[in-house]
Amino acid sequence: MKKLISLxxxxxxxxxxxxxxxxxxxxxxxxxxxxxxxxxxxTKGEKVKFAIIxxxxxxxxxxxxMEGFVKAIEELGGEVILKAPDQPTAEAQIQMIExxxxxxxxxxxxxxxxxxxxxxxxxxxxDKGIKVLSLDSAVNADSRMVxxxxxxxxxxxxxxxxxxxxxxxxxxxxxxxxxxxxxxxxNAWIEVMKDDLVNYPDIELVKVAYGDDLRDxxxxxxxxxxxxxxxxxxxxxxxxxxxxxxxxxxxxxxxxGTVQLTGxxxxxxMAEYIESGVCEWMYLWNPIDVGYLAGYAAxxxxxxxxxxxxxxxxxxxxxxxxxxxxxxDGTEIMLGDPFKFDAGNIGEWKAVY
Amino acid sequence: xxxxxxxxxKQFSIKSFFFxxxxxxxxxxxxxxxxxxNISDYYLNPTLLLDAxxxxxxxxxxxxxxxxxxxxxxxDISVASTIALSSVVMAVLYNLGVPMPVAILFxxxxxxxxxxxxxxxLTKFKELSAVIVTLSTMIIFRGIxxxxxxxxxxxxxxxxxNFLSWGYMGKIPFILIVFxxxxxxxxxxxxxxxxxxxxxxxxxNIEACRFSGVQVDKIKVIVFTLTGLMAGVTAIFLTSRxxxxxxxxxxGYELDIIAMAVLGGVSTAGGKGRMIGAILAxxxxxxxxxxxxxxNIPAQALLIILGLLLIVSVMIPNLKGxxxxxxxxxS
Numbered sequence: 146m147k148k149l150i151s152l153x154x155x156x157x158x159x160x161x162x163x164x165x166x167x168x169x170x171x172x173x174x175x176x177x178x179x180x181x182x183x184x185x186x187x188t189k190g191e192k193v194k195f196a197i198i199x200x201x202x203x204x205x206x207x208x209x210x211m212e213g214f215v216k217a218i219e220e221l222g223g224e225v226i227l228k229a230p231d232q233p234t235a236e237a238q239i240q241m242i243e244x245x246x247x248x249x250x251x252x253x254x255x256x257x258x259x260x261x262x263x264x265x266x267x268x269x270x271x272d273k274g275i276k277v278l279s280l281d282s283a284v285n286a287d288s289r290m291v292x293x294x295x296x297x298x299x300x301x302x303x304x305x306x307x308x309x310x311x312x313x314x315x316x317x318x319x320x321x322x323x324x325x326x327x328x329x330x331x332n333a334w335i336e337v338m339k340d341d342l343v344n345y346p347d348i349e350l351v352k353v354a355y356g357d358d359l360r361d362x363x364x365x366x367x368x369x370x371x372x373x374x375x376x377x378x379x380x381x382x383x384x385x386x387x388x389x390x391x392x393x394x395x396x397x398x399x400x401x402g403t404v405q406l407t408g409x410x411x412x413x414x415m416a417e418y419i420e421s422g423v424c425e426w427m428y429l430w431n432p433i434d435v436g437y438l439a440g441y442a443a444x445x446x447x448x449x450x451x452x453x454x455x456x457x458x459x460x461x462x463x464x465x466x467x468x469x470x471x472x473x474d475g476t477e478i479m480l481g482d483p484f485k486f487d488a489g490n491i492g493e494w495k496a497v498y
Numbered sequence: 499x500x501x502x503x504x505x506x507x508k509q510f511s512i513k514s515f516f517f518x519x520x521x522x523x524x525x526x527x528x529x530x531x532x533x534x535x536n537i538s539d540y541y542l543n544p545t546l547l548l549d550a551x552x553x554x555x556x557x558x559x560x561x562x563x564x565x566x567x568x569x570x571x572x573x574d575i576s577v578a579s580t581i582a583l584s585s586v587v588m589a590v591l592y593n594l595g596v597p598m599p600v601a602i603l604f605x606x607x608x609x610x611x612x613x614x615x616x617x618x619x620l621t622k623f624k625e626l627s628a629v630i631v632t633l634s635t636m637i638i639f640r641g642i643x644x645x646x647x648x649x650x651x652x653x654x655x656x657x658x659x660n661f662l663s664w665g666y667m668g669k670i671p672f673i674l675i676v677f678x679x680x681x682x683x684x685x686x687x688x689x690x691x692x693x694x695x696x697x698x699x700x701x702x703n704i705e706a707c708r709f710s711g712v713q714v715d716k717i718k719v720i721v722f723t724l725t726g727l728m729a730g731v732t733a734i735f736l737t738s739r740x741x742x743x744x745x746x747x748x749x750g751y752e753l754d755i756i757a758m759a760v761l762g763g764v765s766t767a768g769g770k771g772r773m774i775g776a777i778l779a780x781x782x783x784x785x786x787x788x789x790x791x792x793x794n795i796p797a798q799a800l801l802i803i804l805g806l807l808l809i810v811s812v813m814i815p816n817l818k819g820x821x822x823x824x825x826x827x828x829s
Contacts (some may be wrong), residue, residue, distance in 0.1 A: 171684030202796065230794070230797050232750070233802075234749065236747070239553070240787075248792060260713060261742040262651070262653070262742045262743075262744075265660050265740075326744075
């Protein structure tokens with residue numbers, strides 16, 4: 146018991162030491178002037194902090210979104226904080242939201258790993274006056290003020306089904322290789338695709354596999370699909386990591402022409418497969434623009450130009466004027482229609498992103 | 499028993515009292531706080547620091563029983579899967595219309611059952627090591643969670659459920675209060691009871707204990723069942739924090755939990771370790787992560803720093819031992 150008490154006492158001592166240390170730091174003349182000048186420049190320059198949290202690190206698509214976000218905020222003269230967890234989980238994103246709240250950021254833009262799990266964290270942020278918007282992969286309507294949608298989900302879903310149908314000659318089995326099972330955007334497109342399949346009676350969707358946007362898992366899921374469904378004629382991968390992984394597997398196994406591939410891919414990653422014909426064409430919007438639009442939307446929320454209500458309009462830099470529309474329970478800002486990349490234009494786009 | 503005598507003797511020498519692992523941890527803890535306060539202007543803020551504890555205390559709850567298991571000389575790597583399974587069962591039951599308190603009870607029940615299964619398997623099949631048994635149950639428990647929910651999420655819990663991981667009692671986070679109470683209970687259980695002393699004895703020499711009439715198997719089953727129960731408790735707090743659950747929730751938590759215990763000076767070989775060390779380690783890792791998060795360092799760099807901290811902490815006692823034998827040889 147004595148030992149316990151002594152340890153507790155020493156812990157208290159430590160606690161007082163720590164607080165004492167902190168206070169001393171401020172009292173020291175050098176550091177205090179440093180701090181003063183720091184806050185002075187902050188108030189003078191009005192450097193407002195904008196944060197973006199993406200799904201995970203090592204995801205080229207996410208990196209392009211961050212790039213666009215940085216570009217927008219730099220044009221506006223703000224400070225950018227970039228956050229990306231090492232694993233695509235909601236747990237990690239909650240922790241990052243907490244860290245951003247502590248840093249007094251003005252706005253948080255997030256590409257969510259789970260639509261519902263972030264709700265308590267994001268609501269806490271909004272309660273503290275932080276503007277919250279989602280981009281690319283939405284959070285539920287209660288946890289955000291507005292969502293920046295890369296493209297109309299219906300347009301994406303129907304384009305993908307039309308594409309794979311044309312490649313497969315209108316008949317046969319195909320599978321979908323998606324990101325995580327909780328990825329809001331992928332699930333929305335897959336829903337559209339399933340509904341649209343009614344118009345293609347000879348095409349059968351045999352399985353939706355989840356590669357979790359991890360390169361190795363996507364490769365093994367593709368291999369599993371090829372083994373489980375020997376008659377498979379097509380793969381649709383509505384995620385950039387998945388489509389590149391599938392392109393690699395089909396190339397390595399020499400299945401060009403036997404199994405067709407389309408999806409949403411980054412031109413720079415997919416150029417070799419489009420040029421070789423493993424993937425005849427694919428779709429995407431410009432992820433840099435998604436981040437850029439999110440950056441301008443965040444700034445507009447912070448300066449009060451928009452509140453996230455339907456009908457609000459704001460100027461989004463080089464993208465021109467954008468307006469907010471209602472989709473489902475929440476409001477969204479649409480970037481535009483998906484863009485088709487094929488052997489004809491991939492050459493010029495692969496250098497861009 | 500021998501362990502206790504040595505410790506009692508040590509108390510008489512001030513030098514050896516201050517040369518304990520726990521003091522080193524206290525120094526590390528101070529260093530980390532000083533460093534954090536210097537790298538971020540936002541760090542030294544009592545409200546935010548209290549908030550920060552909410553980000554790591556859910557898994558910290560499981561470090562407490564993990565110390566027991568490590569002292570026994572065993573290991574349980576199925577804890578994260580147990581969290582996932584109990585969390586999924588709770589969410590599915592609630593979504594089926596079962597009242598939330600009953601669903602929570604089932605969550606604890608499932609956790610306890612998982613722990614009990616581990617304990618029974620380990621005592622009935624003595625030729626199997628704890629790593630193998632819990633590795634298998636790790637896969638099985640998570641597998642069942644996947645069968646129940648497939649790739650879906652479940653949630654939409656009542657508002658009051660959010661309070662557990664987001665609420666405050668006064669200014670103190672509720673989960674911090676729960677943690678302090680449980681830490682005191684587990685600390686007393688390990689260091690102040692016959693049960694705790696037997697656990698240390700079993701970690702040092704299980705055969706000797708068996709022949710001295712200690713009910714070795716019974717204690718082992720109790721410890722593993724207790725761990726399962728705590729996994730259920732962790733599942734409740736984690737689910738409350740997330741607002742919804744998936745079968746892949748808490749992925750990789752077992753390593754974080756074991757790492758915290760090991761950094762706290764609990765030996766994986768058994769028989770050595772103290773609760774206060776593990777608790778210090780929880781706050782060291784938690785605050786280090788939070789401080790580095792405040793300056794927004796990339797996630798991979800964070801992993802490397804935490805890995806280095808762990809390697810160094812495991813190496814120091816080893817080096818110390820080598821240095822001492824070297825000195826003995828010379829003299």
